[in-house]
Amino acid sequence: MVVATQINPIHVEKNQEMTIPTIDLTGDESKVSKLIVKACEEYGFFKVINHGVDYHIIKTIENESFEFFNKPLVEKQRAELAKPFGYGNKNIGLSGDTGELEYLLLQANQDFIDNTSMLISNDPSSFSCRVNSYVKAVKGVACNILELMAKGIGGVPHSVFTTLLTEDDSDLLLRLNHYPCVTHPFQHDANPIGFGEHSDPQILTLLASNGVPGLQVSLGDSRQWLPVTPDPRAFFVIVGDLLKAMTNGRFISVRHRAMANTSTTESRLSMVFFGGPPPHATITCPPKLVKRNTPLVYKPFTWAEYKSHTYAHRLGEARLDHFKLS
Numbered sequence: 180m181v182v183a184t185q186i187n188p189i190h191v192e193k194n195q196e197m198t199i200p201t202i203d204l205t206g207d208e209s210k211v212s213k214l215i216v217k218a219c220e221e222y223g224f225f226k227v228i229n230h231g232v233d234y235h236i237i238k239t240i241e242n243e244s245f246e247f248f249n250k251p252l253v254e255k256q257r258a259e260l261a262k263p264f265g266y267g268n269k270n271i272g273l274s275g276d277t278g279e280l281e282y283l284l285l286q287a288n289q290d291f292i293d294n295t296s297m298l299i300s301n302d303p304s305s306f307s308c309r310v311n312s313y314v315k316a317v318k319g320v321a322c323n324i325l326e327l328m329a330k331g332i333g334g335v336p337h338s339v340f341t342t343l344l345t346e347d348d349s350d351l352l353l354r355l356n357h358y359p360c361v362t363h364p365f366q367h368d369a370n371p372i373g374f375g376e377h378s379d380p381q382i383l384t385l386l387a388s389n390g391v392p393g394l395q396v397s398l399g400d401s402r403q404w405l406p407v408t409p410d411p412r413a414f415f416v417i418v419g420d421l422l423k424a425m426t427n428g429r430f431i432s433v434r435h436r437a438m439a440n441t442s443t444t445e446s447r448l449s450m451v452f453f454g455g456p457p458p459h460a461t462i463t464c465p466p467k468l469v470k471r472n473t474p475l476v477y478k479p480f481t482w483a484e485y486k487s488h489t490y491a492h493r494l495g496e497a498r499l500d501h502f503k504l505s
């Protein structure tokens with residue numbers, strides 16, 4: 180069943196009330212597949228409910244994250260690893276972007292989590308067990324969505340996107356973002372930024388957050404920023420640049436940002452799973468999806484090439500444009 184799925188046309192008038200598509204994953208499979216494709220084409224962003232991940236698993240990671248971020252700074256800095264991984268504070272990425280947040284960026288594979296958990300937690304075996312269960316669960320949802328997407332598009336194997344996330348060397352990441360309350364220094368700044376405007380470079384992102392608002396998505400031709408109402412039990416799904424390239428530009432890799440947390444009482448936490456392919460996977464649009472009247476938009480590239488390109492550029496740049504065929 181699909182709940183409150185009021186998907187508007189792409190064109191967004193100023194001040195028009197907009198609704199983020201909400202898709203119930205327990206609904207009729209062929210309808211759900213079509214709605215997912217429609218949401219990806221029109222918004223590149225939607226919310227999934229009844230996704231099968233127990234709220235207890237999400238809440239457990241939230242608690243583990245707060246336990247880490249509540250530690251004194253010197254202890255958190257012990258988890259600074261070779262860039263870009265580990266603990267970071269205000270500096271995002273490698274190109275000078277900054278924001279009002281701190282974060283932990285982890286490779287979402289068991290070895291990495293097991294090996295770094297002693298730098299993060301006072302109870303490393305419980306931390307790695309909990310993070311590994313979360314990653315397994317959220318990866319399952321991502322693969323389910325990618326398979327439904329392929330079914331909804333039609334004409335391609337159902338596994339065309341999913342297999343990219345299920346290889347031994349698939350590049351999966353978990354980013355825990357903590358936005359502390361920062362009301363004081365921003366009395367004169369109406370729009371303090373937590374995490375600046377960007378599109379995610381990978382295939383698909385699944386974002387969970389606690390109940391504190393902050394995420395905004397840029398929708399429609401007018402590029403109006405729409406605040407996303409938090410829903411701690413749901414996942415927000417974000418189409419990444421690679422999926423845009425693999426669908427020949429048919430799907431939108433939505434630009435989004437997080438505002439600094441101006442709540443006076445509660446910290447904001449987001450737990451973000453990024454599904455990326457193996458480094459040497461070639462990213463190109465399957466020939467069946469290249470229509471005669473829409474020639475190939477992007478030249479083929481590997482994920483390793485795209486990743487080093489994104490690291491070398493600012494967050495807000497339209498990084499995929501570099502791979503456009505002219």
Ligand SMILES: O=C(O)CCC(=O)C(=O)O
Nearest residue numbers: 354356374394437449451
């Ligand atoms: O924290 C958020 O809501 C957004 C974070 C984000 O976009 C990211 O980590 O890529």
Ligand SMILES: [Fe+2]
Nearest residue numbers: 377378379435
């Ligand atoms: Fe993002």
